[in-house]
Amino acid sequence: MRRTAVRSAIGAAVLAATLLGSGPARADLDLCNRLSFVVEAAIGIEEKGATATRGWFRLDPGQCRTVLTGEVTAEQVFLHAKALPLYGPSPEPMSGHADLCVGTGDFVIAAARACRPPQRFARFAAVKPSEAAGRLVAALAEEAEYSDEQARRAGIQRLLVLAGYDAHPIDGVSGPKTDAAIAQFLKDRGLPADAATGAGVFDALMEAAQQPAASGFSWCNDTRFAVMAAIAVEEKGALVARGWYRVEPGKCVRPDVVGKPRRVFSYGEAVDGDGQPVRRGDRRLAWGGGTMLCTREARFELGDHKDCGAAGLDATGFAVVDLTGKPSATVRFQE
Incomplete structure (x- = not known):
């Protein structure tokens, strides 16, 4: 079905779940988005023979978000992510280790290996988060291997292009061309100069990308x-x-x-x-x-x-x- 194809999971060939080292699961779990796409993510937790899933967590490029709080004692942690539909053709589904149930909107599914309508199966990848500053961290990354800040810039560039501004190439690097595109976008939308560093810039860019083109x-x-x-x-x-x-x-x-x-x-x-x-x-x-x-x-x-x-x-x-x-x-x- 075409709807499923376009909303497919982030692909391993282009976008992959990065497994950052290893360590005991004994802290809050943070998920970081080092992709140039705004994504929705879901996690799966396997413990004592039972598997549960939870989602969706929206993650802007360069953003980290706590997806589990308290001690994480799971035997296995799984991750699934998908780019938002406005990006058009998403990469092929990630190579995964388990087909688990997901829902629409916010969901928690206690028995995630047997779906009930309107739940559906999605391909999850097993991840082994790293431990940093007393927290567990897993990251979504793409071949460019962006840092958090580079992912944010690349995400802004990608949405500027979709909104009709010339911000090529999408590389996560600041330069006169990207700066000019950002400045023109802020001027066109009546936003202050510091809005590009604020939390709402991705919402503004996505809104612009879904309006009729001025060019x-x-x-x-x-x-x-x-x-x-x-x-x-x-x-x-x-x-x-x-x-x-x-x-x-x-x-x-x-x-x-x-x-x-x-x-x-x-x-x-x-x-x-x-x-x-x-x-x-x-x-x-x-x-x-x-x-x-x-x-x-x-x-x-x-x-x-x-x-x-x-x-x-x-x-x-x-x-x-x-x-x-x-x-x-x-x-x-x-x-």
């Missing part, structure tokens, strides 16, 4: 359903299609389009609460066009569209969106 391309969802969207852009003479981006009802999403292309190709499809396509009679509620490109149910990035069926892919009709001479363009999904 570039965006999708806006005017329906009562979530919409899974895909985009294709010409890169080095080839059309590269990427998906899926989840656009919540009443929200907008700006896919990460580098440069200023003269046109993009767009497709969107409404899904219900179970991630299944919404239908009108015998047809899906979808927004596309006549340019046939390859897609698949899971997240994808595809550059070869010659014979989708032979490659085990779906042939999907994308609409052409002309950006020539336009500072911005918005595709609105409407019923």
Whole structure:
């Protein structure tokens, strides 16, 4: 299901649960986010043959948060994390050690190896936290191996790009380009100069990233359903299609389009609460066009569209969106 694919766990190839050393579990457990994404995390605790899970804990880039208090005497600690939907295609699920139950919203599940609706299984990785200053610490990290401060800067850069500001490259390094993008964002939003160092900067950036673009391309969802969207852009003479981006009802999403292309190709499809396509009679509620490109149910990035069926892919009709001479363009999904 496309909803599940886009909201997949943080991937081991790009984003991994970092196991920081070893030590006896005898203190509060802190979870630190050294990713360039805002994530939601859940933990699993195994003790005396029983496994419980708890979540969701939102963690901004560079943020540490206490997820267990008191003595941690568990025989095994598990971790699952997922990027928020506004980031579009999340990396593949992390390599894990256990499939445990998670819920929606805040949840505590005492018997997490046998799910009851609406609970679902998610892949958790076993972690062995380190001990520091009398506390246990586990961290989410990506290949760049950011420090807490670098992760915060990279997270700000990533959201600035999604909000339509030029903060490339996303590298966690301060510089004139990033500083100018931050300053322009704060000015545009009427925020004080010190807001970039405050706790609310990620909320402000995420709000901006889900509004119609003043420049570039965006999708806006005017329906009562979530919409899974895909985009294709010409890169080095080839059309590269990427998906899926989840656009919540009443929200907008700006896919990460580098440069200023003269046109993009767009497709969107409404899904219900179970991630299944919404239908009108015998047809899906979808927004596309006549340019046939390859897609698949899971997240994808595809550059070869010659014979989708032979490659085990779906042939999907994308609409052409002309950006020539336009500072911005918005595709609105409407019923």
